[in-house]
Amino acid sequence: xxxSLSLRAxxxxxxxxxxxxxxxxxxxxxxxxxxxxxxxxLVARFQDRVYSTxxxxxxSPEEAEDVAQEVFVEVYQxxxxxxxxxxxxxxxxxxxxxxxxxxxRRLSARKRFAxxxxxxxxxxxxxxxxxxxxxxQALLEGxxxxxxxxxxxxxxxxxxxxxxxxxxxxxxxxEEIAAVLGTTVxxxxxxLFRARQTLRQHLQPSFRYV
Amino acid sequence: xxNPDFRPGSDDEWAGLLRQLRLQAKAQPxxxxxxxVHARLAAERRPTIxxxxxxxxxxxxxxxxxxxxxxxxxxxxxxxxxxxxxQYGGYHPGQPAPH
Numbered sequence: 148x149x150x151s152l153s154l155r156a157x158x159x160x161x162x163x164x165x166x167x168x169x170x171x172x173x174x175x176x177x178x179x180x181x182x183x184x185x186x187x188x189l190v191a192r193f194q195d196r197v198y199s200t201x202x203x204x205x206x207s208p209e210e211a212e213d214v215a216q217e218v219f220v221e222v223y224q225x226x227x228x229x230x231x232x233x234x235x236x237x238x239x240x241x242x243x244x245x246x247x248x249x250x251x252r253r254l255s256a257r258k259r260f261a262x263x264x265x266x267x268x269x270x271x272x273x274x275x276x277x278x279x280x281x282x283x284q285a286l287l288e289g290x291x292x293x294x295x296x297x298x299x300x301x302x303x304x305x306x307x308x309x310x311x312x313x314x315x316x317x318x319x320x321x322e323e324i325a326a327v328l329g330t331t332v333x334x335x336x337x338x339l340f341r342a343r344q345t346l347r348q349h350l351q352p353s354f355r356y357v
Numbered sequence: 358x359x360n361p362d363f364r365p366g367s368d369d370e371w372a373g374l375l376r377q378l379r380l381q382a383k384a385q386p387x388x389x390x391x392x393x394v395h396a397r398l399a400a401e402r403r404p405t406i407x408x409x410x411x412x413x414x415x416x417x418x419x420x421x422x423x424x425x426x427x428x429x430x431x432x433x434x435x436x437x438x439x440x441x442x443x444q445y446g447g448y449h450p451g452q453p454a455p456h
Contacts, residue, residue: 190394199385203384208384211386212393220401293378296378315375316379351367
């Protein structure tokens with residue numbers, strides 16, 4: 148399913164206090180005047196959230212770094228168009244999730260291409276799988292289930308995946324997730340319910356032996 | 358919302374798994390992230406060759422254009438014989454016929 152996020156108006160997430168909103172508005176105003184100090188502040192304030200969101204969706208430090216850089220470059224280049232109708236954090240989460248999903252689509256296409264060229268004998272190598280640093284001992288324990296869970300999260304439909312990641316990894320409220328996805332709280336509840344149901348059904352056999 | 362298919366005994370394990378997921382999710386970028394973003398911005402700000410149309414700046418199109426130019430230029434006259442060897446144009450009555 149195609150999934151895109153735009154810069155359209157959404158309601159202010161209620162968890163953001165008036166102080167945070169005022170600080171964000173001031174930061175945006177400085178950014179729009181081209182202040183480099185403001186840009187540095189913005190990066191320092193949001194880099195962990197943007198990076199970890201991208202990492203949750205891509206499970207690759209290199210790809211997450213690339214996406215996080217792209218997000219901040221885009222913010223710098225398009226901040227003039229930001230009218231403050233959504234919270235700054237909402238905008239950044241939107242950019243991070245949509246960019247991460249774009250990267251994932253591109254990676255999948257590249258993998259498919261590498262697979263076909265290897266079948267046709269044009270190339271002797273294919274793209275390497277992401278490295279597995281897990282120790283065998285750790286895999287025997289809960290880490291194995293966690294790894295399985297992450298694999299199944301990666302196979303969820305994009306909107307469910309984003310909703311699940313923002314809820315259970317970034318710990319955003321339902322209202323914040325709705326603002327990021329540009330949808331309603333009820334739709335977020337539905338997305339999360341379906342995501343949890345799918346994940347638990349897939350993980351059910353492994354729970355049996357714990 | 359509850360699902361009767363879920364075994365009641367697995368709820369704690371599911372909650373524990375989500376807790377683990379939350380704990381390991383706090384990934385952070387490598388140090389000096391701002392410096393790398395700044396470098397990327399600077400690289401993107403570098404002036405491109407603006408007088409060339411955008412499609413020429415794509416290597417595949419540029420290579421195709423180069424190949425087309427090579428194919429169409431210069432080789433035609435070189436491959437043609439120096440004098441036209443037409444069997445009608447070069448013979449005049451009274452002259453010995455060419456062998």
